[in-house]
Amino acid sequence: MLALFAASPALACQGGPTVWDIQLGSKLDELPGGFTDHACGSNGGPPGRLIAGFGAFKECKPDGEGLYEVAFRYDDEQEFIARALEQSRAVALCEGTKAFGFPVVPSVLLDAEGVVRGLRLSTDPRGIEPADRSNDWALGNLLKRRYGEDGWVCEDLPEIPAETPVARFKLKEACTKSADGAELTVQSEYYHRPGQSFTDEFGNVQPNLFVSQTRFEIKQTPGSK
Amino acid sequence: MNLGSYDGGRYSGLTGINRDNVSKLVVRYSVPLGGLIEGSGNFRDALPLSPLVEDGFIYIVDGWGHVSKLDGRKKGELVWQNKDLQTDLDSWLVAGRGLALYRNFVIVAGSDGRIHWLDKDTGKTVRSVQVGDPKQGYTIEASPLVVGDRIIVGGGGAERGALGRIDALDANTGSPLWHVDTLEGASNPAGFLGGGTISQTGTYDPKTGLTIWGTGHPNPRYNPGVRPGDSLHANSVLAIDTETGDLRWHFQYTPGDINGFSEDGTHLLVTPAGGSGETVVAHFANNGYFYGLDGKQGAFRVATPHVVGLEWTAGIDKAGHPIEYKAGATTQAYKSGAWQNHPDCPNIKGTSSFASAYSSRTGLAYGSGADGCLMENIPPIKTESAPGWLGAYYSGAAADMGMLTAVEPLSGAVKAQRLFDFPLHAGALATAGGLVFTTTAEGRLHALNDETLETLWSTKFGSLTDVPPITFSVDGEQFLAVVVGGNAYTGGLPYRPPEMGLSEPLFVLLVLGLPS
Numbered sequence: 001m002l003a004l005f006a007a008s009p010a011l012a013c014q015g016g017p018t019v020w021d022i023q024l025g026s027k028l029d030e031l032p033g034g035f036t037d038h039a040c041g042s043n044g045g046p047p048g049r050l051i052a053g054f055g056a057f058k059e060c061k062p063d064g065e066g067l068y069e070v071a072f073r074y075d076d077e078q079e080f081i082a083r084a085l086e087q088s089r090a091v092a093l094c095e096g097t098k099a100f101g102f103p104v105v106p107s108v109l110l111d112a113e114g115v116v117r118g119l120r121l122s123t124d125p126r127g128i129e130p131a132d133r134s135n136d137w138a139l140g141n142l143l144k145r146r147y148g149e150d151g152w153v154c155e156d157l158p159e160i161p162a163e164t165p166v167a168r169f170k171l172k173e174a175c176t177k178s179a180d181g182a183e184l185t186v187q188s189e190y191y192h193r194p195g196q197s198f199t200d201e202f203g204n205v206q207p208n209l210f211v212s213q214t215r216f217e218i219k220q221t222p223g224s225k
Numbered sequence: 226m227n228l229g230s231y232d233g234g235r236y237s238g239l240t241g242i243n244r245d246n247v248s249k250l251v252v253r254y255s256v257p258l259g260g261l262i263e264g265s266g267n268f269r270d271a272l273p274l275s276p277l278v279e280d281g282f283i284y285i286v287d288g289w290g291h292v293s294k295l296d297g298r299k300k301g302e303l304v305w306q307n308k309d310l311q312t313d314l315d316s317w318l319v320a321g322r323g324l325a326l327y328r329n330f331v332i333v334a335g336s337d338g339r340i341h342w343l344d345k346d347t348g349k350t351v352r353s354v355q356v357g358d359p360k361q362g363y364t365i366e367a368s369p370l371v372v373g374d375r376i377i378v379g380g381g382g383a384e385r386g387a388l389g390r391i392d393a394l395d396a397n398t399g400s401p402l403w404h405v406d407t408l409e410g411a412s413n414p415a416g417f418l419g420g421g422t423i424s425q426t427g428t429y430d431p432k433t434g435l436t437i438w439g440t441g442h443p444n445p446r447y448n449p450g451v452r453p454g455d456s457l458h459a460n461s462v463l464a465i466d467t468e469t470g471d472l473r474w475h476f477q478y479t480p481g482d483i484n485g486f487s488e489d490g491t492h493l494l495v496t497p498a499g500g501s502g503e504t505v506v507a508h509f510a511n512n513g514y515f516y517g518l519d520g521k522q523g524a525f526r527v528a529t530p531h532v533v534g535l536e537w538t539a540g541i542d543k544a545g546h547p548i549e550y551k552a553g554a555t556t557q558a559y560k561s562g563a564w565q566n567h568p569d570c571p572n573i574k575g576t577s578s579f580a581s582a583y584s585s586r587t588g589l590a591y592g593s594g595a596d597g598c599l600m601e602n603i604p605p606i607k608t609e610s611a612p613g614w615l616g617a618y619y620s621g622a623a624a625d626m627g628m629l630t631a632v633e634p635l636s637g638a639v640k641a642q643r644l645f646d647f648p649l650h651a652g653a654l655a656t657a658g659g660l661v662f663t664t665t666a667e668g669r670l671h672a673l674n675d676e677t678l679e680t681l682w683s684t685k686f687g688s689l690t691d692v693p694p695i696t697f698s699v700d701g702e703q704f705l706a707v708v709v710g711g712n713a714y715t716g717g718l719p720y721r722p723p724e725m726g727l728s729e730p731l732f733v734l735l736v737l738g739l740p741s
Contacts, residue, residue: 014450092447092485093561100386100418101445134317138362138385142444145386145417167315168337169360198316207316 013078013094019106019119024182024220028055028114034075041069041107044122044215057110067117071107073097102139102214103128109219118219123212130208137171139214140188144175147184152177157187162194166210181224187215226426227275227323227368228580229654229695232494233428235582236655237696241703243658246739247672248682253704253738254300258287274322275368275580276706276734278697284324284331287732288710290314292324292333292343297699301736305348307333310341315359322426323368325376327396332376334365340378340394354399356380362387362419368426372436372467375402379423383441389421389459391438393470403470407440409457418452420444421459424489425580430504433521435464435473437506441489442482453555455480460488462506464523474523479512480550481557484537486511491581491652493590494520495634507634509581509592513571514541515632515639529637531630532571534598536560570598580652580693582661587675589631589640591653591661627665629653629678643678645671650691662694662705670694670707670737686735705737 017032031054039047040060048071051059057068074097082090097104099121109118121143123136144152154175163170171190176183189211196209229235242250276285282304283295294304310333318336325332330351331343338359342352356378357363362385370377376394380387389407394400407421420443427438440463443456461477478488493507495517504520513532518525525545537560538547549558572595581592627649631641648666655661660681661673668686673679692708710732 014448020451089485089561093483095445095447098445098448100451101448131317134315135385141361142386142418149417165313167318167359168313171360 016075018074019099019121022108022116022119024116024118024218026116031108031116035072036075037073039071041071041120043069044105044107044120046126047071047105054108054110055114057114062112067109067111069107069109069120071105097124100139100142102136118217121216123214125213134210134212136212136214137188137190140175140186140216143186143214143216147177147179151179157189160194164192164197166190166192166212178221181221183219183221185217189213226277226325226371228426228428228491231429231431232496232583233491234493234585234655235580235653235693236584238657239696239698239703240656240658241698242656242660242696242705242739244660244674244681247658247660249739250672250682250684250705250737251740252735253741254736256295256301256303256734258285258291258293258732258734274708275693275695276708277324277326278695279326281699283706283734284326285734286321286324286333289732290321290335292331292348294345294348295734297697297704301734307343307348307350309350310335318364319366321368322366325369325371327371327376332369332371334367334369334378336364336366338363338365338380340365340369340376340399342399352399354394356392356394357387357390366424370427370429370436371396372429375467377427377436377467379427379438381422381424383420383422383444383446386419386444387422388419389423389440391423391427391463391465393467405463405465405470405472407458407463418444420446420456421461422489425491428492428494429467430494430520432504434467436467437492437494438463438465439489439492439508442485442487446487447485449481449483449556456482460486462488462492462508462518462523476518476523476525476545478510478516479547481554483557483559483561484512490579493581493583493634495583495590497635498588505634507583507590509590509594509630511571512537515590515592515637516545517634517637527635527637529632529639531592531632531639532594532598534570536570579650582653582655583634584655584661584675586655586657586659588633589675590634591655592630592632593649593652593663594628595626595648629661629663629673631678641676641678643673648691652693654694654696656696662696664690664692664694664707666691668709702738707735707737709733709735
């Protein structure tokens with residue numbers, strides 16, 4: 001499997017498991033503990049109905065490929081305590097459910113036997129300032145670099161009329177790559193939907209009107225171990 | 226140039242405004258600039274910039290990316306304004322900290338990773354060159370540095386995963402001359418996660434031919450577990466041969482940092498009195514220490530705390546490393562402030578990319594920042610509008626207090642220190658008139674005694690500012706200029722006491738002088 005970086009945590013709040021601790025091909029009893037708020041996934045969207053844990057995955061509906069998506073969160077109790085105490089550094093260090101510093105909704109894709117066949121990450125726009133959300137598209141670059149910059153095949157996603165760039169470039173692309181028995185997909189988007197702009201016709205600021213998101217999937221190639 | 230001179234000292238030899246008459250300063254004229262437009266890079270932190278003055282003309286890029294030339298002899302009358310460069314830019318990026326001048330060109334950095342040449346007489350865009358790829362997170366925040374016929378550009382964009390880089394362009398053609406990646410190679414986890422980016426202009430030592438740049442944090446800033454090792458050369462100072470682009474030496478302040486430090490602030494080049502001694506590279510580090518390094522080889526000379534009460538390390542050893550540092554360790558055994566009694570010590574919002582200053586008159590370096598280590602005896606914050614406001618007393622209040630420190634750079638001795646009621650992001654300006662000027666975030670300009678840092682005079686403007694003042698002379702008369710402008714989305718201001726609550730997006734250049 002792809003090499004994952006691991007190191008001793010600097011803080012107790014950083015010692016918990018992350019999505020990178022989940023190996024493709026793992027069985028249910030091999031999944032790390034320490035996650036919380038397991039819920040039926042919604043194809044990378046907001047988590048749905050809460051379930052007792054990964055083992056209750058069959059309470060969720062399988063997708064078209066027969067995979068059950070279970071979303072989860074990292075244990076972020078220490079972050080909440082730090083927020084209550086207004087400890088800026090502790091809030092930052094105990095970053096909650098993030099990947100490379102970006103808030104995400106992580107989920108596992110399990111087959112009917114409870115074997116991990118895939119992982120999914122989507123940037124999580126809930127409760128973050130638009131300034132930070134504006135960076136979400138950039139997670140795609142980090143994920144691509146993580147699995148090696150070479151070999152990605154990228155294509156633009158279909159354009160909807162009247163979409164406009166946020167910046168001098170419009171980003172709406174999906175990149176794929178095969179590596180180490182897995183199929184990888186990174187989809188990154190940064191643009192204004194039709195009708196969106198940062199200022200209205202009267203010059204008032206509308207800072208939240210833009211799309212900035214990344215969606216990542218890694219799925220085990222059928223037949224690989 | 227952006228930092229006043231190649232040594233980054235932000236020091237002026239002008240004495241027309243001095244301790245004896247500074248209390249008589251009045252606003253001589255003001256120039257409203259900018260205006261809210263779509264896609265201009267103005268949503269946050271768009272203000273920490275410095276205008277340039279040459280031959281009585283003021284060149285300034287405003288928070289909305291407009292570049293203007295003003296006539297300092299005609300109360301700032303507009304000569305030209307270029308509004309074309311940033312109208313399609315990402316409003317969440319910084320418009321740029323300032324400009325550079327080269328022959329008959331004004332050199333402008335765009336947040337989309339382009340460098341522009343503007344005709345100094347007409348303001349027309351003559352040439353534009355793309356330096357880095359904004360789709361890879363690359364942006365330019367720091368002012369370009371012109372050395373001879375080279376334009377040196379430091380790349381930003383850490384929050385978007387950009388890989389730090391420094392480029393040199395031919396100032397006449399825009400052709401690339403050399404390129405330095407600030408992060409060490411692919412075997413380094415930091416090399417793919419990004420970081421080590423630049424947000425403050427570098428300096429230049431004509432004696433060695435080296436240009437000196439500070440680099441920011443590795444990515445992710447607050448999670449060392451996914452970037453084991455030292456993350457070389459993030460959080461470092463790099464000395465690059467201006468001619469060849471060779472990296473001559475480097476010094477990493479906090480290898481394998483776990484606390485989120487970022488060392489992209491000013492690196493002053495200090496020449497000992499008499500001018501014959503070797504240059505010292507001086508830096509108020511985000512890790513709470515003041516460092517002095519040998520300017521020729523980068524050898525460590527001195528480090529002393531400029532923030533009282535540091536706990537993350539027991540000290541700095543003879544090699545300049547934190548005492549707990551172990552070469553080759555995946556994670557360093559530094560203390561994290563998160564679980565100590567001083568959770569934000571040194572201040573997470575403290576000295577980072579703020580501009581520091583060095584006065585050859587006093588031989589002192591001045592660094593601005595915030596405290597964060599104070600837990601007891603916090604002075605009550607006294608605002609004009611709400612003397613009894615209790616905002617000072619929440620648990621993180623000390624972290625939001627501005628701090629200015631004067632250090633003797635050869636010994637590292639702290640000679641004076643001063644707290645302010647509000648954040649101090651502006652940096653400092655030192656003058657031969659015995660003064661240090663700075664501004665605090667609520668919009669107050671302070672004139673301080675350059676030896677004691679006691680306030681000699683201050684005045685409050687009608688909006689926020691975190692902009693370093695500049696001083697200049699026109700026809701023999703000294704002026705002081707400061708940009709005032711609040712921005713509803715300015716991220717650098719951590720809290721909003723009553724005096725800061727009414728800020729609106731605006732951008733006004735105020736020019737002060739003695740009564741005419």
